[in-house]
Amino acid sequence: MKDNSVKYMLLAGFFFAIMNVCVKFVSHLPTLEVVLFRSIFSFFATYYYLRKNNIPPLGNNIPILTLRGIAGCLGLIGSFYTLQHIPLASAVTINYLSPFFTAILGIFIVGQKVRPIQFFYFALSIFGVILLKGFDFRISTLDVIIGLAAAFFAGLAYNMIARSKGSEHPLVVIFYFPLLTIPVVGIYSFFHWKTPIGMDWLFLLLIGICTQLAQYYMTLSYQTANLAKVASLNYLGVIYALGFGYLFFQETFNLMSLLAIAIILLGVILNLFDTKIWDKIKRVKL
Numbered sequence: 001m002k003d004n005s006v007k008y009m010l011l012a013g014f015f016f017a018i019m020n021v022c023v024k025f026v027s028h029l030p031t032l033e034v035v036l037f038r039s040i041f042s043f044f045a046t047y048y049y050l051r052k053n054n055i056p057p058l059g060n061n062i063p064i065l066t067l068r069g070i071a072g073c074l075g076l077i078g079s080f081y082t083l084q085h086i087p088l089a090s091a092v093t094i095n096y097l098s099p100f101f102t103a104i105l106g107i108f109i110v111g112q113k114v115r116p117i118q119f120f121y122f123a124l125s126i127f128g129v130i131l132l133k134g135f136d137f138r139i140s141t142l143d144v145i146i147g148l149a150a151a152f153f154a155g156l157a158y159n160m161i162a163r164s165k166g167s168e169h170p171l172v173v174i175f176y177f178p179l180l181t182i183p184v185v186g187i188y189s190f191f192h193w194k195t196p197i198g199m200d201w202l203f204l205l206l207i208g209i210c211t212q213l214a215q216y217y218m219t220l221s222y223q224t225a226n227l228a229k230v231a232s233l234n235y236l237g238v239i240y241a242l243g244f245g246y247l248f249f250q251e252t253f254n255l256m257s258l259l260a261i262a263i264i265l266l267g268v269i270l271n272l273f274d275t276k277i278w279d280k281i282k283r284v285k286l
Helices: 005-025 031-052 062-085 088-095 098-109 116-133 141-163 170-191 200-223 227-249 255-285
Strands: none
Touching: 005 062, 005 088, 005 200, 005 227, 031 062, 031 170, 031 200, 062 088, 062 141, 062 170, 088 141, 088 227, 098 116, 098 141, 116 255, 141 200, 170 200, 227 255
């Protein structure tokens, strides 16, 4: 069977990058309200396709799916918060630490084998991310804590997706996120509502569409590949962010930024090729 996990993760990263830009454009709206709009769109879109294809929406492993939904909810709230309250590139930098937590948690949750050299590749990519923008003193301690917590819960959610491999349809896994998120953010939004105006509606719609597509491709990727292999591809989202940041927010690049991009790509490419080579060696031994 052909391994399309890399293609799926690249598509997911692209759609997540567009979503990040849209979230930044609605920074004046309450974070949980933005999450609510994103969740409502996901709920109806996912439920429609589940019913259309006669797929039981509650799935088979309710405890695992519930934990995935809770972790996804907390991760997305923290992620949207950082995107709205700190500069885009800095927010993406913090949010994209999730692959680190994914790989580490994967050792204990799904028994994922991670070779020591792969931690070096992750460290190399993380170093590139840090070098890319440096330490941003406009970010408060609370921002950092929320951002790291978001990355942790995202890593936990990804591991729950991996645990559902082979037993749950990707749309069922996705469905549990809005199913558990809407009641939480809906109650908050009811008491802190701020009506979107003008282009806000378009950005909110794009957030829903892009996130739905990104979640779908990300789920397919994590269900069909080694966690450590595809997790490092998340770092490419920083490069997407730099391009969109330049286009929409006039972020410029300097020599150090280009060097950081090269380091991030080096870490990603080394991890991808090293994993493929190691898999071939194991097959020969067998």
